Amino acid sequence: MTYNINGHAGGLIEQGRKTRAFMAVIFLGVSFIFSTLPGVGEAQSYRFTDVTIEGNQRIEPGTILSYAGIARGETVSAAELNDAYQRILASGLFETVTIEPRGSRLVIAVKEYPTINRINFEGNRRLKDEELAGFIESKSRQVYNPTKAERDAETIAEAYLQNGRLAARVSPKIIRRSDNRVDLVFEIFEGGNVEIERISFVGNQVYSDHRLRRVLESKQAGLLRILIQRDTFVEDRLQFDRQVLRDFYLSRGYIDFRITGVNAELARERDGYFITFNVEEGQQFRFGEITTVSEMDEVVAEEFQSILRVRPGVVYSPTLVENSIARMERLAVRKGIDFMRVEPRISRNDRDLTLDIEFALVRGPRVFIERIDIEGNATTLDRVVRRQFRVVEGDPFNPREIREAAERIRALGFFEKADVNAREGSSPEQVIVDVDVEEAPTGSLGFGGSFSSKTGFGLAVQFEENNFLGRGQTFRFSISGAEENRNYGMNFVEPAFLGRDVRFHFDVGYVETEGYNSNYDTESASLGFGLEFPISERARFGVNYKFDHTEVLNYTGPAGTLLDGEAGLGALNASSVGFTFSYDTRITGLNPNAGMLLEFSQDFGGAGGDVDFSKSTARVMAQTKILNEEVTLRATLAGGMVNFRKGQSSRITDRFLYGSDIIRGFAYDGIGPRERDAGGTFDDALGGNFFATAKFEAQFPLGLPEEYGIEGGLFYDVGSVWGLDTTSPNTLYAGGPVRHVAGLSIFWKTPVGPLRLNWSKALQKQTFDKEQQFELTIQTNF
Template identity: 45%
Template sequence: MHDTSGCRAAGAERRGARRRLSSLGVLLLSSPLILGTGAALVASAPAAQAQSYRFTSIKVEGNQHIESGTIVSILHLQRGKALSAADLNDAYQRLAQKHLFESIVLTPRGNTLVVKVTEYPTIDKIAFEGNERYKDKELSKLIKSTAHRVYSPAQAEADAATIAKFYYARGRYAAIVTPKIIKRPDNAVDLVFEIREGKTTEVQRISIIGNQHFTNRRLRQVLATKQAGLLHQFIQSDTYLHERIAEDRQKLTEFYQRRGFIDFEILDVASEFERNRSGFFLTFTVHEGLPYTFGKITMASDVPGLSAKPYEKALRIRAGSTYSPLVMKDNIRRIENILAEQGVTFVTVDPVITRDRANQKLNIVFTLKKSPRVFVQRIDIQGNTTTLDRVIRRQFHTAEGDPFNPRKIQAAADRLRKLGYFSDVEVSTKPGSGPDEVIVDVNVKEKPTGSLTFGLSYGVSSGVGAVVNFAESNFLGRGQAVNFQINTGVNNASSVVSFVEPYLLGRDVQFGFNAFYSRQNYYNTYFDSSSYGVQPSLTFPVSNNGKLTLNYRFASDSMSNVDSGAAVPSAVLQSEVGSRTTSSLGYEYSFDSRRTGLDPNDGIMMSFGQDFAGAGGANRYIKTSAKLAGQTRIFDDEVTLRATLKGGLLSMLSGQSSRAVDRYNNNGEIRGFRPWGIGPRDLNATNQDALGGNKFAVLRLEADFPLGLPAEYGISGGVFWDMGSVWGLNSSELALMTASSQDTAKFHLRSAIGLSIFWKTPIGPLRFNFSHAIKKESYDRVQNFDLTISSQF
């Protein structure tokens, strides 16, 4: 438990003093209430307690803003009825509990009860002082005290506590909020909340006790909370947030369970302040247990007339592989989907697990069982003020009237969380109007989904540039994505507008639309180019891991300023000067094993696509591209191995010649060489112009690993080995070149090795590449250092 008593010491002392004064006031003021005004009666308290009163009238004195009738109704005393001292005390308490009066005195005078009150002053203005991080408007929404209403010390204290909690939730546990009043004429006051915001309370150290299979450094990488490190003034994840502990618990548990530690549990999470209260020490005490693997996997059926044998082939579990609950869920989901497609309802898959402790294996029998005949009566959605109901409802593959399946409801909740629209998603069920019906309650808490970014970019090849980007992932609450980006550089400029509708006409079909413009003076080339166009597309799933995209592209590309001022310009590039339009239809099939969600860090991805230009426009070609990539982790997941194989082929039709703006140019594909640094080249021209090629192929092998530095620094290392080539020109281009230049258009293998430094910074993930070309041609342009934004497949 974290200790915040010091943060509230000043407030607690004031409240304690106020409670002591309040208690004293009750005793003093209740004396005339119960005993009357005679001081001599104090000595005979028992007799006074037995005395009864009977009032025919109630007189209110001292009130200015609150009506006498209101006060009398709160007392709730019946005229002419015998009343005990206890009855009068209860009436006093009812009036005091309204927090409307600074003092209250009840005095019996014969048949009249005199109620003398002193009203609290009226609040004239409410102000905040000392708040720099958050504006007055934001803080005013938190409090219940209101201008031109009666001032209540209790409410002011409660408001101060609410503001303090607001700061605590943002990692400022040293914040102190003090309510003060400034007296004004006519029994009015100004209420001022004095705020000492304090510094962000950081996590100085994260310790893990009880771990034997994984190092502290590896486990810290799993946690959302990070230790304060080199960039602690910028990195918000090192701020201590109590709410983040629940997320850390879940992440740590999932990490172990995916690796077969089925008995893993977190015994305790302790957080304590540093002595000077500038940071927290966070300690996780865990019990790992032993890792288990899958043993014998079988299927059985408890449903009469339903055989389990046809469904065994749907199981995708290999005996001896590491046990993971995600693998279990995926196989259960696959079988239940097949049952639903076959019209088999109210049958679920229940895994029966038997432990083989001696061999640390889990033998599993997936059993088909009859489930209760329960239907979904309705799905109630709450908490969404911007997001439309249909955006949430379409994540449920269950409609009103369908058989109730708890796993499908849980899967829908997971899909809602992955949307990124909500900071919290709670999905629960409750009984419906009938015994065979349930109601699904969906409660969401929305979060901002739009961003406006201004920034600078830098690349060794492109130089310094400026970036303006507006992005909204939940446009108008419809679940649509809108993006507008402008990039400008020394010689380059580009802009892109994109729109994505993930569920076109309510179907699982994604519609995309891109409009683009670019102007470039390529580094290491001697011509200018510009391009603009549009590209609509449709994407739909064809399997659990496969998607098919159909697209149309219209673009206009132009080349100009070839070899400006050169004594001998490139004849090839000069023949390509001018504009040419392209109208193409294309498709791309992609397969990504990570889409099942079993492990987002391991898996394979492949894609294959073609564009057919000639449906209008001037260009006539078929452009084919393919990619195969795989990634895995070893050595307790601390080392990542990655391999990527890519290739492309541009085949011109109708005797046309390709142009440099359409050809491949090794723009970052083979590290160690500049963009346009390899491939066909016009050696006879003064500038020995790079021409690009109709074909390219590259194999990239790389490994990422820790450097032994504290994880909170966000610095890691890597090695890579790239090999491949860019080659091929049409006969018309070759005819314009000398023999030595024609040789550059042939296949020549290039390769380079290098070291990488990865640094996660507030401005984005940076990658520093230090390369050395180990196989190259004499005319190639190498690049031994490169600074880029790191990206993965």
């Protein structure tokens, strides 16, 4: 068989040539495409002999070139050009950026962001412009940045959220002006308050919902919700509520107390929250055996055991343990024992629900205070802060003392923020205590109003500076007056006289009355000063001097009466020295629900002046809470006496004439000795040289929602005012018959001030006593 080579075989060769040519074209095309993709094939490179900047008005070309990072004559790749573009755009100065190679010349065209001409807020009523301006980053005369403006809008919305307005919306808008300027406007829709409709508790057996709600900072919306700010829902406030609720139970011996959850459920209408605290109370524990052991040879445990005030059977409280530790460490300092630490070792007895406490006296690390640095006190002097420390540079370092000093600094009220921290000093054996404070306003100008059915309407103006000249001193000036009296006063207090825990006070006052339920006027001017200092943990003692100038004038009664004779004496001066003693367990006592206040004072006249006298007053107040702290019981015993010597007699301005201040249910001059003729042509209240009273009161809930702030009360008073140096045939009740009064009260905590209404009925009185069966008092600052 033969084949035609030139025929069939030649066709195959020709067909192969065409196929190879077609494949070559495809290969070249694919290679070209791949070569143009980044990172594929050989990257294109550029070399520029010139760089041109276009579109810039405020920004210097050199600044733009520094962002680009491209130098003339330098070879750069396409990727490097893209990086330069990203850097210029990321500067936040330009709205648009383009980079275009034109042969050996690189053209960078930019469009600058405008400058902010002014910033306005529209639609805001709850938060003022000044407050909002402090929240945002954008400022006038700075470059406008839309990203920053969006962040500012979110910040403003968050501020409204913290004020309980979840529906608040904020939109940043710009209004273009000439010369590439814009006005930045934040359009605000505040929305309504999202209130707390209900706060409830699940799992509480010992304390009622009503009692626990009084502990929380958050409050339910009530009748006066427009004026009450704490009834709006703020999530951060719930964290504080959790802590105070836990502290409440721990201070009452419930050491196993837990909050298992807090549910905040938004109402379907999105206008209110229902908050539920899920709690586990556990059992109440009391102190069991309390012992002290010493692990230091030079420390005798019995000496420290003897100063403890906590006894077995008392309800356990961490505060009492802390106070005991502080007492022991203070004793160690007085005895010159350095670096002693007290470690409480607690043993739990579930069988009898007690906690045995063993106070171990151990040796702490030998660390000293290198120095105390104070920063941020632009107004307050350093020494005001330093005197809150019981230690100085070079003393042994005691962490507890530093914590207590921090609390004392915060308690001053001079600072918005006060952080006290310790850090290592120049060596491991030394620490530096850093005090970082932020000043707060300490001055105030107050305008007040009051109403009493006894004294009528009254107004008051008071200027007060609690950090006078940055020295921690108090300066106060006040003017007040009602329908029949006026009172002017000035007070100055130095809390650390001569750098010690001694309080110095200086007082000046002037009081005048016109009528004031009587037929005479009075004028009284006074000047006094004194020192007060602690004599124990709960007791204070003070000494004072006082000068009084008093006068009874404009007597309109008949001649020959006792008051007519006292008015005829004219102005008299009294110069006296005295002392005061107080003992108060209401804050630092063993029982957080009970406390007692004892006050006793005496003044002795005759150190100059026109009169020689002595005046003594005493008061004992006690308070406790019962029925799981739902009911508060109070009792007050008080008495006083004034005694004039050397044949002198007291005047109406010297005697006790207080009416309802002594016994409720009577007018200002309603009880005590009187001078009254048989026909009743004159009836003068004289007051008495002695008074004694006992007051008993119960305050309890009325079953109303506690957000109304309304509670009820019952009271019973018994007492008398008696005794005169001079009498007349028309004198009544000088022997001191006893009065008895019972009544009920309504307590209302309103946003404008505490209001109290008393209805009373005299169970035993005298014929010419003046009753006051209803009394209303309210006082507020505005």
